[in-house]
Amino acid sequence: MATIKDIAKKSGYSIGTVSRVINKHKDVSDKARAIIEKIIEEENFQPNMNARFLKKTSSNAVAILVVGHGNLFFADLLENVQKELDKRGEEAAVFYLDEKSNQVDESLRVISERKPKGIIYMGGNLNFFNDNFKKIEVPCVLLTNSATQLGFNNLSSFASDDESAAKYAIEYLIENGHKNICIIGGSKENSQATNRRLESCEKVLKEAGIKFDEKKQYIETRYSMQEGYQGCEKLIKNNPKTTAIFALSDSIAIGVIRYLKDIGKSVPEDVSLIGFDGISSGQFNTPRLTTIKQDTKVIAKKGVESLLLRINYNYGAIHEYIPFTFLKGETVKKI
Amino acid sequence: MATIKDIAKKSGYSIGTVSRVINKHKDVSDKARAIIEKIIEEENFQPNMNARFLKKTSSNAVAILVVGHGNLFFADLLENVQKELDKRGEEAAVFYLDEKSNQVDESLRVISERKPKGIIYMGGNLNFFNDNFKKIEVPCVLLTNSATQLGFNNLSSFASDDESAAKYAIEYLIENGHKNICIIGGSKENSQATNRRLESCEKVLKEAGIKFDEKKQYIETRYSMQEGYQGCEKLIKNNPKTTAIFALSDSIAIGVIRYLKDIGKSVPEDVSLIGFDGISSGQFNTPRLTTIKQDTKVIAKKGVESLLLRINYNYGAIHEYIPFTFLKGETVKKI
DNA sequence: CTGAAAGCGCTTACAG
DNA sequence: CTGAAAGCGCTTACAG
Numbered sequence: 264m265a266t267i268k269d270i271a272k273k274s275g276y277s278i279g280t281v282s283r284v285i286n287k288h289k290d291v292s293d294k295a296r297a298i299i300e301k302i303i304e305e306e307n308f309q310p311n312m313n314a315r316f317l318k319k320t321s322s323n324a325v326a327i328l329v330v331g332h333g334n335l336f337f338a339d340l341l342e343n344v345q346k347e348l349d350k351r352g353e354e355a356a357v358f359y360l361d362e363k364s365n366q367v368d369e370s371l372r373v374i375s376e377r378k379p380k381g382i383i384y385m386g387g388n389l390n391f392f393n394d395n396f397k398k399i400e401v402p403c404v405l406l407t408n409s410a411t412q413l414g415f416n417n418l419s420s421f422a423s424d425d426e427s428a429a430k431y432a433i434e435y436l437i438e439n440g441h442k443n444i445c446i447i448g449g450s451k452e453n454s455q456a457t458n459r460r461l462e463s464c465e466k467v468l469k470e471a472g473i474k475f476d477e478k479k480q481y482i483e484t485r486y487s488m489q490e491g492y493q494g495c496e497k498l499i500k501n502n503p504k505t506t507a508i509f510a511l512s513d514s515i516a517i518g519v520i521r522y523l524k525d526i527g528k529s530v531p532e533d534v535s536l537i538g539f540d541g542i543s544s545g546q547f548n549t550p551r552l553t554t555i556k557q558d559t560k561v562i563a564k565k566g567v568e569s570l571l572l573r574i575n576y577n578y579g580a581i582h583e584y585i586p587f588t589f590l591k592g593e594t595v596k597k598i
Numbered sequence: 599m600a601t602i603k604d605i606a607k608k609s610g611y612s613i614g615t616v617s618r619v620i621n622k623h624k625d626v627s628d629k630a631r632a633i634i635e636k637i638i639e640e641e642n643f644q645p646n647m648n649a650r651f652l653k654k655t656s657s658n659a660v661a662i663l664v665v666g667h668g669n670l671f672f673a674d675l676l677e678n679v680q681k682e683l684d685k686r687g688e689e690a691a692v693f694y695l696d697e698k699s700n701q702v703d704e705s706l707r708v709i710s711e712r713k714p715k716g717i718i719y720m721g722g723n724l725n726f727f728n729d730n731f732k733k734i735e736v737p738c739v740l741l742t743n744s745a746t747q748l749g750f751n752n753l754s755s756f757a758s759d760d761e762s763a764a765k766y767a768i769e770y771l772i773e774n775g776h777k778n779i780c781i782i783g784g785s786k787e788n789s790q791a792t793n794r795r796l797e798s799c800e801k802v803l804k805e806a807g808i809k810f811d812e813k814k815q816y817i818e819t820r821y822s823m824q825e826g827y828q829g830c831e832k833l834i835k836n837n838p839k840t841t842a843i844f845a846l847s848d849s850i851a852i853g854v855i856r857y858l859k860d861i862g863k864s865v866p867e868d869v870s871l872i873g874f875d876g877i878s879s880g881q882f883n884t885p886r887l888t889t890i891k892q893d894t895k896v897i898a899k900k901g902v903e904s905l906l907l908r909i910n911y912n913y914g915a916i917h918e919y920i921p922f923t924f925l926k927g928e929t930v931k932k933i
Numbered sequence: 934c935t936g937a938a939a940g941c942g943c944t945t946a947c948a949g
Numbered sequence: 950c951t952g953a954a955a956g957c958g959c960t961t962a963c964a965g
Contacts, residue, residue, distance in 0.1 A: 264706065264709070264710040266957095266958060266959085267958065267959060268958075268959095276935080276936090277936045277937075278936090278958090278959080278960095279935070279936055279937075279938095279960085279961080280934085280935060280936075282959070282960060282961085283934095283935090283961095285959095285960095286960080290934060290935085291934070291935085292934055292935085295934080295935080307703075307730070309706070309707050309710070310959070311652070311710055311711055311957085311958050311959065312648075312707075312711050312959095313647075313648040313649075313651045313652040313711050313957085313958075313959085314648075314652050314941090314957070314958035314959035314960085315958080315959055315960075316648045316941090316959090317646070317648040317649050317652055317941045317942065317943085317957090317958080317959070317960095318940075318941050318958085318959050318960045318961080319941085319959090319960070319961095332673060332676075333670065333673045335668065338667060338668045341667075357694075359692070359694065368642075371599065371644070372644050372647075375599040375644070375646055376648050395642075488878065488879055488882040489878065489882075492882065517883075518882055520884055521882045521883070521884055521886075524884050543823065543824065544823055544852070544879070547823040547824075547827065547852055547853055547856045548852075548856070548883070548884075549855055549856055549859050549884065601942060601943085602942065602943060603942075603943095611951080611952090612951065612952045612953075613942090613943080613944095613952090614944085614945080614951070614952055614953075614954095615950085615951060615952075617944060618944095618945095618950095620943095620944095621944080625950060625951085626950070626951085627950055627951085630950080630951080645942080645943070646941085646942050646943065647943095648941085648942075648943085649941070649942035649943035649944085649957090650942080650943055650944075651943095651957095652941090652942080652943070652944095652956095652957045652958065652959085653942085653943050653944045653945080653956075653957050654943090654944070654945095654957085934965105935964105935965085936963105936964090936965090937963095937964090938961100938962100938963090938964105939960105939961090939962090939963100940959105940960090940961095941958105941959090941960090942957105943956105943957090944955105944956090944957090945954100945955090945956095946954100946955090947952105947953095947954090947955100948951105948952090948953090948954105949950105949951085949952090949953105
């Protein structure tokens, strides 16, 4: 690969001038720029990012850390976030992390290596913020989980209004005559969102005078079809009279449908089902998922805006719950 | 962030010795190692990768370039590839590329920045190899597409036996009484696999004396539910008597099912359907997809093996077609 | 507008 | 076994 030195030699200019052309500095003569750009083109020269970032004390990119690969909801959200950054002329650098990894420690490394001007977290275990986030001074924003409790001044957060969403879903099931309701998905230990949703469900059920034993009628699972399938199996075995299920993600919901079908039950004929997220594959599913659609567009927009406000004008942290939409699919039946 | 210099100062050793500890060189006294490791631990020191890779002339990692983010089939294949590398104690570095990006140019950059000892390509446009692959000397392997035609000595390839798979699918449909068959998905221009499958289908149909007009009964689409839905719409409008569809990916197949349902047709009652890939979400779908399952385990294993054989013993390029499995789901009906 | 030079944080012969 | 020093490919004050 050609280096900046080669380009300098070929062009007759110094590496300093070549560097200025690469970085689009204004203080370069048109002539120099033309010559150097031509040679860069010819040589198919691409600056070495290692050298670049090693030297740079700050970059103009916003780093996006996505926890988990196959998460369709994050794929959707990420797309929106990138669009919003793009619209504002901001550069994005996406980093995918393993499901189990510590997103805060990873961001520490990204900071030291990439020097981003801001960080957007998507997913990850909330607890990790307690350990090392205090070392981070770059403006950050957490999406789809609330960071209010953490109380960091440089960490905003935008999540769906889980409380209202869960309330809406359960009330909708109740209105449709359901009294034997199970809930599936999430992690009480790692996710604020799960707790908020679950508490809201329980409150509504209690107020409606409907019995709900969390130990028996709720089960934690990861956000996959596989775990939805397995979780549903346990749930149904413990609660054979279940007539409705609220799944805390659409992927889980699809697994639930499959399990029910496998034991001869159909959705919504035998069991009604509401999902969460509103990912597109839920709407390509047959039956179309009835679900809480998280407003990824607004979450992305507000997240990006608040981050830039912090970066450019040193605004403080904001925490907001974003309204959801209810997608009336084909998986709830009145009984 | 602490640097190697800080660690050196705190430990009383030179940065050279600290570097040797980090890189697990043997020529370090137990005492020095113990002291330095303790301080690294305390300081939570993580070496700067930019500096590391800038200096290194070669790394021990295998780079994996994945084209496209949301591709569930690649997610499955990637998991298997990582497992195979892991099993052999090899390190992997995964790079996700945009759907439309030039994977060969990107790999050129990865080579100059990361100095991997080998590269595994998953997906991407075959044509890009013609332009710049000749500049690459590192051992490479292409998965899920055949590189036989390209004739590079450092590029092996492993793909499913598309020809037999397509033959099997079409024959299965014919055996089940279907004569009005449409095919959907892929790109004739960019994918060897698409061409091989399509040609094989046409051959079988011709031999069976079944009319097939490619212009009318085949449609190119990308591998998404969305495009499967839209593509199916066109296909059905042009071929209202269709009784069976062969979709060249499971995602497409799911979109097809949804479209048919939306016009009041059910799979397999009204239209039979065979997919391709065998991704897990096809098996969580209702109805379960009847599909050609690509053997990602074997593709991954052979790919990794051949790469390491080339790296360690300078073996030549191998091109192989891997046998498929037929998953008899619930989407084909005898008529 | 341009060049010469320092330095980013590491690794790696080289010498001892 | 350890240290001093060169150098990876860039960027960025500084001087002119």
